[in-house]
Amino acid sequence: MSIGLSEQEILRREALQELRRIGINPYPAEAFDITATSEDILKNFPATPDAYQNVSFAGRIMSRRIMGSASFAELQDSTGRIQVYLKRDDICPSEDKTLYNTVFKKLLDIGDFIGVKGYVFTTQTGETSIHVRELIILSKSLKPLPIVKRDDDGNVYDGFTDPELRYRQRYVDLTVNPQFKQIFINRSKVINTMRSYFDEQGWMEVETPILQPVHGGAAARPFNTHHNTLDMPLYLRIANELYLKRLIVAGFDGVYEFGKMFRNEGMDRTHNPEFTSMEIYVAYKDYVWMMEMVEQCLEKVALAIHGTTKVPVGSYEIDFAGPYERLSMYESIQKYTGTDVSNMDEAALRQFCQQLGIEVDASMGKGKLIDEIFGEKVEANLIQPTYITDYPIEMTPLAKKHRSKEGLVERFELFVNGKEIANAYSELNDPIDQRERLEDQLLLAGRGDEEAMAMDEDFLRALEYGMPPTSGLGIGIDRLVMLMTNQSTIQEVLFFPQMRPEKKAKFATAEDFINIGVPAQWVPVINKMGFNTVEELKAGNPNKVFNDLGGMRKKMKLEITMPAKEDVMNWFS
Numbered sequence: 001m002s003i004g005l006s007e008q009e010i011l012r013r014e015a016l017q018e019l020r021r022i023g024i025n026p027y028p029a030e031a032f033d034i035t036a037t038s039e040d041i042l043k044n045f046p047a048t049p050d051a052y053q054n055v056s057f058a059g060r061i062m063s064r065r066i067m068g069s070a071s072f073a074e075l076q077d078s079t080g081r082i083q084v085y086l087k088r089d090d091i092c093p094s095e096d097k098t099l100y101n102t103v104f105k106k107l108l109d110i111g112d113f114i115g116v117k118g119y120v121f122t123t124q125t126g127e128t129s130i131h132v133r134e135l136i137i138l139s140k141s142l143k144p145l146p147i148v149k150r151d152d153d154g155n156v157y158d159g160f161t162d163p164e165l166r167y168r169q170r171y172v173d174l175t176v177n178p179q180f181k182q183i184f185i186n187r188s189k190v191i192n193t194m195r196s197y198f199d200e201q202g203w204m205e206v207e208t209p210i211l212q213p214v215h216g217g218a219a220a221r222p223f224n225t226h227h228n229t230l231d232m233p234l235y236l237r238i239a240n241e242l243y244l245k246r247l248i249v250a251g252f253d254g255v256y257e258f259g260k261m262f263r264n265e266g267m268d269r270t271h272n273p274e275f276t277s278m279e280i281y282v283a284y285k286d287y288v289w290m291m292e293m294v295e296q297c298l299e300k301v302a303l304a305i306h307g308t309t310k311v312p313v314g315s316y317e318i319d320f321a322g323p324y325e326r327l328s329m330y331e332s333i334q335k336y337t338g339t340d341v342s343n344m345d346e347a348a349l350r351q352f353c354q355q356l357g358i359e360v361d362a363s364m365g366k367g368k369l370i371d372e373i374f375g376e377k378v379e380a381n382l383i384q385p386t387y388i389t390d391y392p393i394e395m396t397p398l399a400k401k402h403r404s405k406e407g408l409v410e411r412f413e414l415f416v417n418g419k420e421i422a423n424a425y426s427e428l429n430d431p432i433d434q435r436e437r438l439e440d441q442l443l444l445a446g447r448g449d450e451e452a453m454a455m456d457e458d459f460l461r462a463l464e465y466g467m468p469p470t471s472g473l474g475i476g477i478d479r480l481v482m483l484m485t486n487q488s489t490i491q492e493v494l495f496f497p498q499m500r501p502e503k504k505a506k507f508a509t510a511e512d513f514i515n516i517g518v519p520a521q522w523v524p525v526i527n528k529m530g531f532n533t534v535e536e537l538k539a540g541n542p543n544k545v546f547n548d549l550g551g552m553r554k555k556m557k558l559e560i561t562m563p564a565k566e567d568v569m570n571w572f573s
Contacts, residue, residue, distance in 0.1 A: 007528055008144045015107040016140050022098065026140035032115040034058050039079035045120050045128050052120035057082070057130055058138060060175065061112050062145075066105055072129075075114070076178070083129040084116055091135050099135065111141035148176045167491050168499050183493055186305050187481045191258060193304040194278060194475075197297050203254030203280065208243035210236060210260065216459065217241030217398070219451040220263040223273075236262035241398065241472065242459045244281045245427065249467045256280035258477065269489040270419055273498050276477040285471035286426040287410045291387055294414060294422060294473065295322030298385070298480075305484045312486055313417050316383055324385040324414070329370065329395075332378045332388055341370065349373070363448035367394030382415035397437035397453055399425035421480050424473040431463035508533040517571050521560045525552050542572045 005013070019026045035056045045052050059075030059082075069088040074081050088100040108114070117134040146160040159177070160166065166173040174181055195205065213232065215222035217239030224235050240257055247255045261277045282290075302309045302320040309321040327335065330342040337356070341349060349369040353360045358376050360369060370392055382388075389412040390402060399409035410426035428434050438455050445452035481493040491497040510523045512534050518526060529548055531537040537545070546568045553562060 005527075006144075006530070009142060010528065012109055012140070012142045012144070015109065016142065019103070019107055019137065019140065022102070024103065024137060026137050028136070028138065032056070032058055032136065032138060034115075037079040038075070038077050038082035041082055041120055041130070042080065042128055049120070054117075055120060055130060056115070056117045057084075058113065058115040060141075061108065061110050061114060063110065064108075069100075071104065075116070076175070080178070083123075083127055084118075084132050085121075085123070085129050086132045086135065090118075090131070090133055103137070104135065108137070109141065109144070110147070111143070111145045112137065113139040113141075145172065146176050163491070164499070167494075167497050168502060170495055180492075183481075183485045183487065184495065186485050187477075187493055189304050190301050190481050190484055191278075191477065193301045194297060195258070197300055198254075198256050198280065201254065203256055203282065204252060206244070206247060206252075206255045206257055208237075208240045208247075208257060208259070210262075212237050212243075214454050214456040214458075216453050216456045218261075218263075219453060221265055221450045223262050223264045238263050239277070239474070240279055241474070242456055244279055245467060245470070245472070246459065246462045248281050248283050248470050249462045249465055253284070254280070254282040267498065269491075270479060270482075272478065272490050272494060275490075277474055278477055279472065279474045281427065281470055281472040283468045283470050286469065287389075287412055287424050287471055290424045290471040290473050291324070291326070291412060292322070294424070294475075295320075295324060295385075301480070301484065311484060313483055314486070314488065316417065318384060318416060318483065320385060324387055326387040326389055326412075328390040328408075329374065329388055329392065330390075332382075333370075333373055336378045336381055337373070341373065363444070365394055365444055365447075365449075367392055367396075368449070371395055379415060379420070380418040383417055385414060385416050387412045387414055393437075394440075396425065397441055398428055398434070400428045400430075401433070416483055419479055420476075421483070422473060422475045424471065427467070427470040427472045429463060429467040429470060431460055434463055435460055506533050513537070517567060519560075519563060522549070522563065525549065525556070525558070528552065528556075538572055540572075542569050545571075 016026055033056055035054075036052065038057075038059070041052060041055070041057075057075065057077070059077040061073055062076045062081060063074040065072045071086045073084050073086065075084055086100065086104060088097055091104075092098070092100050115136045115138050116130060116132045118130050118132040121129060121131050123129050148159050160173060166177070198205070211225070211227070211234045213234060215235040215238050217237075218241070220238040222235040222238050224233055226232070227234050237259075238261060240259055240261070244255050244257060256278065257280075258276065258278045260274055262274050264273060265271065267273060282293075298320045299309050299322065302311050305311075310317050310319050312318075330340065334340050339352065341352060344352065346366045346369065349366060350360055350364075353369055353372060356373065356376065358372050360372060364372070374388075378388075390405060390408045391399070391411045393401065393407055393409050396409045396411050399411040402408040402410050409428075412424050413420045414422035414424075428437070438453060438460070441453040442455060445454075478490050478493055482488070482490060485493060487493055510520065513523045513526060514520055516534055516537075526537060529545075529552060531540065546565050549568070550562060552558070553560070
């Protein structure tokens with residue numbers, strides 16, 4: 001008997017061995033052809049019953065009702081659930097009734113995958129079901145699924161609802177909470193809608209390196225690693241911007257990439273260290289043109305998901321139909337603080353932050369201070385789609401200087417529901433100006449700013465060969481999906497979000513139990529009762545443990561001597 005296995009897990013392993021003993025492979029290699037899904041049958045059978053007189057279906061057992069020589073079960077596939085009806089003499093037409101009497105009734109469990117063949121019919125209660133003629137085991141599950149109960153009104157009891165368990169065991173979450181699958185189906189629709197829109201414009205999807213020798217393209221702290229063969233440090237990309245711009249230099253008029261980015265920073269409900277971003281660069285355009293393009297793109301996304309541009313997000317209804325409101329960075333700060341910071345130097349900005357109760361440190365330059373003010377006092381107010389434009393030059397080392405406003409750059413960020421989801425520039429294509437900006441970033445890095453950009457000599461060399469006027473855009477796909485699916489945490493829209501290491505259960509050895517007086521033959525019984533360590537046993541109630549030992553002895557039909565009550569009491573001393 002294995003220490004650490006529950007009673008259910010032990011019984012399932014015993015069933016597994018029994019299946020093999022009677023000649024059934026619980027994990028067959030042969031393909032099982034499927035001719036219909038649950039959704040297809042439930043939707044189309046009433047109108048075309050003749051098309052479903054010979055179906056082949058596979059799914060996971062989610063419930064069973066055994067009634068003598070006939071039974072009902074509910075199978076779940078990727079599209080939903082459907083009831084199946086099994087009659088002993090139908091699946092066992094010969095004298096041998098093992099498949100029904102032993103395999104189905106005793107050796108199969110909720111969670112097992114089976115394949116069935118038969119015909120679709122309507123029960124006396126009006127439920128569309130599959131009458132099974134053949135049954136095959138496709139996969140035996142060794143761990144029991146959480147049993148989610150629903151009453152007649154649809155209320156859920158004993159649900160698999162703990163967020164940490166749901167995110168850590170997404171495979172269980174989506175099995176017992178299939179309603180969450182729609183989030184990820186819509187995530188795929190968001191990406192495919194954007195991709196189709198870009199392809200229609202003639203822009204090309206490309207791939208750029210994830211491992212980069214220089215971390216650039218954004219202000220963020222990177223993950224670093226080491227390449228043994230080249231004996232050089234490498235970084236997981238924080239952005240793909242500089243490589244995509246190299247392709248504009250190379251002569252492509254429009255390139256885009258959906259890709260994973262990695263930033264070694266904090267985690268909260270809108271940040272994950274690994275996230276998906278879409279970046280696109282189009283030659284001969286500017287940030288004004290890009291605003292109109294984003295509006296058209298997001299309108300299409302909203303329509304694809306909801307059939308309307310109006311999307312429910314929390315207590316708000318957000319309208320993604322353009323045009324969106326536009327405020328400059330300085331205008332937005334003045335609107336929500338009542339103070340014009342456009343002419344403040346670093347010292348004045350630092351003092352203003354202190355007045356507002358915003359924490360700052362010595363590493364923060366002018367751009368960072370303005371960003372802190374904006375983040376604390378403005379962002380949360382931007383509920384409907386709003387462009388924040390014309391950023392101070394210190395905040396954006398990769399954007400082109402504003403054509404008419406000194407000290408600013410041609411940049412916008414799109415904010416929705418208080419969070420930034422898109423960032424765009426008229427891209428800086430002056431190689432001398434770009435070098436000076438990156439040198440300024442090196443000074444910030446020297447002051448301790450871990451998010452300052454690094455100097456990328458190869459990118460500067462590319463610019464020296466000439467890059468046409470270009471507009472670039474980055475959109476955070478995870479945050480966009482949060483909006484389109486009305487989710488408040490990024491973990492809900494990621495299949496497998498980053499988690500802290502799982503705490504492993506501790507298991508004592510048989511000798512540990514023997515040392516406190518437990519007879520060796522009773523150790524497996526103690527484990528089966530759920531006590532995996534001596535500490536867990538000692539935390540139990542001695543009288544209950546004694547009584548439960550007697551119950552287990554009877555239940556398991558054990559031919560071993562029952563320990564005296566006094567001896568059991570001594571285990572706890």
